[in-house]
Amino acid sequence: MAVSPERRPTLAVVGATGSVGGVLLQILSQHADIWGEIRLVASARSAGRKLTVRGEETEVVALTESVFDGVDVAMFDVPDEVAAQWAPIAASKGAVVVDNSAAFRLDDDVPLVVPEVNPHAARVRPRGIVANPNCTTLSMIVAIGALHAEFGLRELVVSSYQAVSGAGRAGVETLRAQLSLVAGTELGTSPGDLRRAVGDATGPFPEPVALNVVPWAGSLREDGWSSEEMKVRDESRKILGLPELPVAVTCVRVPVVTTHSLTVHARFQSEVTVGRAREILATAPGVVLFDDPAAGEFPTPADVVGTDPTWVGRVRRSLDDPSGLELFVCGDNLRKGAALNTAQIAELIAAEFTA
Amino acid sequence: MAVSPERRPTLAVVGATGSVGGVLLQILSQHADIWGEIRLVASARSAGRKLTVRGEETEVVALTESVFDGVDVAMFDVPDEVAAQWAPIAASKGAVVVDNSAAFRLDDDVPLVVPEVNPHAARVRPRGIVANPNCTTLSMIVAIGALHAEFGLRELVVSSYQAVSGAGRAGVETLRAQLSLVAGTELGTSPGDLRRAVGDATGPFPEPVALNVVPWAGSLREDGWSSEEMKVRDESRKILGLPELPVAVTCVRVPVVTTHSLTVHARFQSEVTVGRAREILATAPGVVLFDDPAAGEFPTPADVVGTDPTWVGRVRRSLDDPSGLELFVCGDNLRKGAALNTAQIAELIAAEFTA
Numbered sequence: 001m002a003v004s005p006e007r008r009p010t011l012a013v014v015g016a017t018g019s020v021g022g023v024l025l026q027i028l029s030q031h032a033d034i035w036g037e038i039r040l041v042a043s044a045r046s047a048g049r050k051l052t053v054r055g056e057e058t059e060v061v062a063l064t065e066s067v068f069d070g071v072d073v074a075m076f077d078v079p080d081e082v083a084a085q086w087a088p089i090a091a092s093k094g095a096v097v098v099d100n101s102a103a104f105r106l107d108d109d110v111p112l113v114v115p116e117v118n119p120h121a122a123r124v125r126p127r128g129i130v131a132n133p134n135c136t137t138l139s140m141i142v143a144i145g146a147l148h149a150e151f152g153l154r155e156l157v158v159s160s161y162q163a164v165s166g167a168g169r170a171g172v173e174t175l176r177a178q179l180s181l182v183a184g185t186e187l188g189t190s191p192g193d194l195r196r197a198v199g200d201a202t203g204p205f206p207e208p209v210a211l212n213v214v215p216w217a218g219s220l221r222e223d224g225w226s227s228e229e230m231k232v233r234d235e236s237r238k239i240l241g242l243p244e245l246p247v248a249v250t251c252v253r254v255p256v257v258t259t260h261s262l263t264v265h266a267r268f269q270s271e272v273t274v275g276r277a278r279e280i281l282a283t284a285p286g287v288v289l290f291d292d293p294a295a296g297e298f299p300t301p302a303d304v305v306g307t308d309p310t311w312v313g314r315v316r317r318s319l320d321d322p323s324g325l326e327l328f329v330c331g332d333n334l335r336k337g338a339a340l341n342t343a344q345i346a347e348l349i350a351a352e353f354t355a
Numbered sequence: 356m357a358v359s360p361e362r363r364p365t366l367a368v369v370g371a372t373g374s375v376g377g378v379l380l381q382i383l384s385q386h387a388d389i390w391g392e393i394r395l396v397a398s399a400r401s402a403g404r405k406l407t408v409r410g411e412e413t414e415v416v417a418l419t420e421s422v423f424d425g426v427d428v429a430m431f432d433v434p435d436e437v438a439a440q441w442a443p444i445a446a447s448k449g450a451v452v453v454d455n456s457a458a459f460r461l462d463d464d465v466p467l468v469v470p471e472v473n474p475h476a477a478r479v480r481p482r483g484i485v486a487n488p489n490c491t492t493l494s495m496i497v498a499i500g501a502l503h504a505e506f507g508l509r510e511l512v513v514s515s516y517q518a519v520s521g522a523g524r525a526g527v528e529t530l531r532a533q534l535s536l537v538a539g540t541e542l543g544t545s546p547g548d549l550r551r552a553v554g555d556a557t558g559p560f561p562e563p564v565a566l567n568v569v570p571w572a573g574s575l576r577e578d579g580w581s582s583e584e585m586k587v588r589d590e591s592r593k594i595l596g597l598p599e600l601p602v603a604v605t606c607v608r609v610p611v612v613t614t615h616s617l618t619v620h621a622r623f624q625s626e627v628t629v630g631r632a633r634e635i636l637a638t639a640p641g642v643v644l645f646d647d648p649a650a651g652e653f654p655t656p657a658d659v660v661g662t663d664p665t666w667v668g669r670v671r672r673s674l675d676d677p678s679g680l681e682l683f684v685c686g687d688n689l690r691k692g693a694a695l696n697t698a699q700i701a702e703l704i705a706a707e708f709t710a
Contacts, residue, residue, distance in 0.1 A: 157512045157603075157620045159514035159618040161516070161568045161607065161609070176539075179534060179537065179538045179539075179566075180538045180539055182534065182538075183534045183535045183537075183538035183539075184531075184534075184535055184538075188611065188612035188613065188656075188657070188660065189612055189613060189660060189661070190660065190661045191658060191659070191660055191661040191662055192657070192658060193657075193660075194657040195657055195658070206651045207651075207655050207657060207658075208655075208657055211534075211610065211611055211612055211656075211657070212611060212655050212656050212657040213516045213609055213611060213616050213655060213656060214653075214655050215616070215618075215653050215654075215655070215668065215669050215683040216648065216653060216669075220648050220649055223629070223671060223672065224629070224646070224648055224669065224670065224671045225671055225674070226648070233674065244675075245675075246673070246674075246675035246676060247674075247675065248512075248620045248673050248674070248675070248676075248679065248681055249681075250618040250620075250669060250681055250683060252516065252616070252618065252683070254516070254568055254609055254610075255566065255609075255610050256543065256566055256567060256568060257543035257544055257566055258543065258544060261568050261570070261607070263514040263570075263605040263607065265512045265603045265605075265620075274578070274579070291579070293571065293575050293579055293581070294575055296561045296562075298569075298570050298571060299570075300562050300563075300567050300568060300569055300570070301543075301566075301567050301568060302543070302547070302548075302549040302550055302562060302563055302566070302567040303546060303547060303550070303562075304546070305543065305544060305545065305546055305548075306544070306545045306546040307546055313570065314570050314571075314579065314605060315579065316578060316579045316580055317578065318601070318603050319580070319588065319601075319602075319603070320599075320600075320601035320602065320603070321601060321603075324603065326603055326604075326605055328570040328605060328607070
């Protein structure tokens with residue numbers, strides 16, 4: 001996208017010092033011709049730190065009303081309660097806010113946007129806010145959206161294999177510390193041995209995550225559901241424009257640093273063929289089809305981490321349902337799952353400045 | 356079960372020196388009053404080794420026809436092709452064979468038995484062979500069978516989180532070696548870094564398994580399915596006596612030493628309530644309901660390893676289907692998933708000797 005220099009919009013990055021903020025700055029540096037001034041904003045505690053963006057050292061400023069003076073677009077990557085308070089302030093000062101928290105995702109007056117799936121939605125934003133989906137939803141939705149456009153989605157059953165960086169820097173530090181503890185030991189072979197060795201050092205997780213899988217992410221909602229599971233269901237429905245879509249989800253944390261994986265059982269309105277599904281996935285923007293088990297090809301987090309697309313493999317037609325497909329999907333939860341989609345939405349809005 | 360000393364049947368354990376064999380010997384030692392003589396049998400390479408069972412050192416003998424002389428029950432835990440050759444020989448010599456390979460599981464003349472679910476099936480064995488299911492099927496089927504008995508199962512969608520010991524001792528050694536390699540490093544954060552660090556040391560797995568999840572187990576079957584996925588579908592149908600049951604499965608290996616986990620989306624003939632499902636699971640033999648997310652209670656491999664039951668948590672009714680349940684299930688793949696179920700089947704048969 002070419003933006004004439006005199007029209008380049010001013011960008012604020014709120015939450016520049018976090019995990020996702022770090023990846024955002026990389027992406028902004030790669031897409032260096034989009035923005036005019038870039039202001040880096042964080043909590044008062046982080047103000048004064050210097051971060052590099054587009055090759056220039058830039059001082060982080062504290063979050064106050066005046067940081068939004070003259071800002072055209074503000075990306076927010078902050079906790080829900082901070083976004084709930086500050087996104088409307090930024091919007092009232094004329095900035096279009098692209099928010100990566102859960103605060104506004106289900107607000108009827110806030111579009112929830114994945115540029116490959118529903119870019120049109122970003123143009124209608126009564127509150128001046130556009131929401132970025134949850135990382136788990138984003139790790140699969142580009143591939144699902146492409147299949148939905150062809151076959152018409154009727155049902156989703158999803159299980160996640162979520163990386164620890166979805167819980168922020170503390171998640172990564174916790175896994176690294178636990179790995180150092182278990183390496184070279186026989187831990188993981190008798191009941192409770194890991195729990196005893198790890199003690200209270202479970203970080204943001206309710207159980208040890210090294211040599212373990214933990215069927216919990218987020219907070220407790222009604223009837224035993226986790227907030228993460230509800231997000232995947234509710235956000236998928238909103239993005240796809242299918243408010244009644246049956247979606248069953250179980251979210252599980254695994255000892256992977258970055259890249260969420262999901263198994264997907266998808267049922268469609270019409271009969272599907274693997275051949276046509278593969279054609280769609282092979283040509284869909286933002287999707288890589290990596291699916292040749294005979295040659296050992298299927299996506300894993302180790303291959304996908306650090307890359308932009310949604311990777312899809314293990315494409316099979318359900319054996320007992322001609323309208324069903326089974327998939328295994330991987331997406332980098334810090335890139336497409338957070339920073340990249342935020343940047344893509346912001347670029348859709350930046351394009352309006354030159355339209 | 357009390358077996359009078361003079362009627363105690365003679366047992367042969369074929370494959371006594373493997374991972375599962377080791378757990379079998381522990382279980383035989385705990386259930387010490389069932390069997391008369393116990394013969395330990397392995398390949399010629401392992402013959403002469405001494406193993407302890409019921410507190411006594413016992414010499415391992417090489418597999419030959421004569422080892423089955425006078426044997427009442429023979430447990431086999433050997434590769435498929437060894438079982439295919441030797442189980443009929445043992446049966447022809449009068450032993451009832453309990454086989455843990457895949458060689459006979461789908462044979463119409465061989466019952467596939469889970470004592471909590473279909474014990475009656477073990478009595479009809481035209482070939483003198485009873486098959487023990489695959490470890491992944493066994494890690495969930497006791498819980499599913501209990502729910503099926505009440506609600507009538509209509510469909511299963513299953514995703515696995517399979518431990519490396521499902522691939523034998525080599526699987527465990529591979530994960531341990533990779534963990535020592537990655538601990539204290541920043542590996543797992545850039546594309547391909549794990550693959551390069553691990554090199555060819557992927558053991559029985561197609562990709563690095565430390566800090567990764569690998570959507571593959573077993574060998575390639577038609578249309579992109581893995582043998583492990585087909586086993587879960589075909590064996591579940593046979594055990595439950597539902598030959599037409601729709602079953603969708605994706606099998607994924609995770610960096611856990613022992614204990615397979617599965618997410619299960621189950622649809623039933625009639626409406627279900629979580630309350631009644633919990634009552635069934637709380638009272639079903641061989642099942643532990645561990646399900647109080649508010650108190651941080653849900654099963655994980657770290658808690659379940661080394662225990663006998665099938666642990667069930669995260670019990671929720673599907674939000675969009677009153678006849679659906681979501682579950683997270685853990686089972687020790689070496690105990691109930693292999694050795695314990697084999698021992699339980701053998702004990703059903705031993706009971707016939709005193710009937």
